[in-house]
Amino acid sequence: MEVSIAVSEAVKLANADVIAAYPITPQTHIVEHLAELVAQGELDAEYVPVESEHSAMSACLGSSAAGARTFTATAGQGLELMHEVVYVASAMRLPIVMAVANRAISSPLSVWGDHSDVMSVRDTGWIQIFVENGQEAVDNTICAFRMAEDARVILPVMVHLDGLHLSHMVEPILLPDQKEVDEFLPQFNYPLPLNPNKPVTMGAFAPPVVFTEAKWAQEMNLEKSKEVILEIWKKFGDKFGRYYNPVECYRCQDCDTLIMTMGSFSETAMMAVDRMRESGQKVGLFRIRLWRPFPYEELRRTVKNAKTIVVLDRAISLGMGGPAASELRNALYPLEKRPKIVGFVGGLGGRDVSPTDFETIIRRGMEIAAGGSNREFEIYGVRE
């Protein structure tokens, strides 16, 4: 099954009430299939074919505030166009679920994948989860609704899947039974929906005397959501047999050198790790799955014995470097024994990164860690 189709099937299993969406490559197959499911009467939902992504997220605000289970999907420029609305969803505590088929940002125009769009919404207050394959996309879409709607959380959730490299893959995927999903995912019960029987004012403006407190409350809420996220992943694992963690490790034990990735390239990196292990090198891999709230503790635990960490960022913060590498440095700085962190930027705009490339990146990273470099980061694979 194509991964995009599987995501739509997960939304159907979650029995979403409203889908407001606008087509954009490489996310289009998700909303096309949802439109089809609604048209065939297989999913009882309102499908709102809006005229832009800005209106997609705006309509999602409305339906979620009315108490309806709400889903949308977007990518790249679409996420940019809805940018201001994305902040509002989390600040107003509207538990929308959104799949993002990660895509590069113009210009030059590129419909292909990287993590530039993700990095532009880092600070928006959403729970953000990276998935690596189709099964994870399905499982985490279902989990996302439960996390978002849990009374202790009430926050929107983004599920990031790599555009094309993952969204358009055809893989064997297990779709859970409807009955089991129904047992796992209770009826959405928004605490104070827009309802004339119990009027509420939502979205009042905040003068300076209140604004800081509003942001403080939001931050506390997002930080505290982590324990609920862990609890829900555990419950999902107990029921369906597949467990998820904020930081996922692969052959991390006794490693001098670790590579950090996010998203579907992680599986490619695993192949490089296997090869290097076979040739006797102590190399391992870890991936950030829970991007927000940021998994400080888990990262510190994971890397505590490593001497070198090589990071491959699929985005560039122009004038600064790799954003994920920068966040990792920030997380590890308070440690007394800090590993060296070597940042690479690669896989931009759909450029493939093969297992051999990963081996080259890891080796180059080890060289830089040993000998130093006069650059803060390197862009991998530039054709000169």
Next chain:
Amino acid sequence: MSKQTTVDAKERFAPGHRACIGCAEALAVRMVCKVLGDNVIIANATGCMEIVSSQMPFTSWTVPWIHTLFDNTAAVASGIESGLKALTRKGVRDMSGFKVVAMGGDGATLDIGLQALSGAMERGHNMLYICFDNEAYMNTGIQRSSSTPYGAATTTSPAGKASIGQFTWKKNLPAIAAAHDIPYVATACPSYHRDLAMKVKKGMEVKGPAYIQILSPCPTGWRCPTDNAVEVGRAAVQCGMFPLYEVENGKYKINVVPESLKPVAEYLKSQGRFRHLSETDINKIQQKVNQNWGKLKELATN
């Protein structure tokens, strides 16, 4: 007053809001809310009415009300309406008796939110959109919008040696709304409160999108005395600058037909924003108003 247009004594736009003295937009909102009743959900754009009515932790709204952003109110209302439909159909909660009403100023409606409004009208959501038209961005300090009339001085269309002030003619949004083939479009003004109440009632009763544009005189921005916003509104209608009409299923009807249009000069001279206009400028405006009135009458007779 006929029974149909008798309005409710209950206030739903509570006193204590922070509108400027003499604000006819607050008056219009108050009148509108009396007709809307309790079974509504309001989505409000950023703008004067949002700012004066909702400073945390206070609210002037006795009905469910949501504000999110400046440019997206019709889309938010689309989402609410879709949510209510889904919840009702799926048996979660019966929301079938409630109407979604969107509100925005002329900036939020004619300019920055026009795409969202067009989308919502085109998709046919069952919602009433009300534009409170005070003919400029008053909330941010009197900047021109596409609804500002020709010749008006604002802070971004100042009059000067090289400028007449606003150099474009007021955008005709009711015509744009009518071009979407929606069941109900109307213009109104709180100076004609029975007409306004009748139109809001129709907008509520119609199934599908309805658009009402309410001229809301703004003494602060129009530079007129704070005790005559109602008179200024009446003058705008009487001189044909802001005719009151409705378009019901494509059929135009002029609701207030003056025996003969009053000269626009009288209306223009009552406000500081037009103070700089010469006789020639006023004649130019008069010609345009005559022309538009003629077109409207033609539409209403067909």
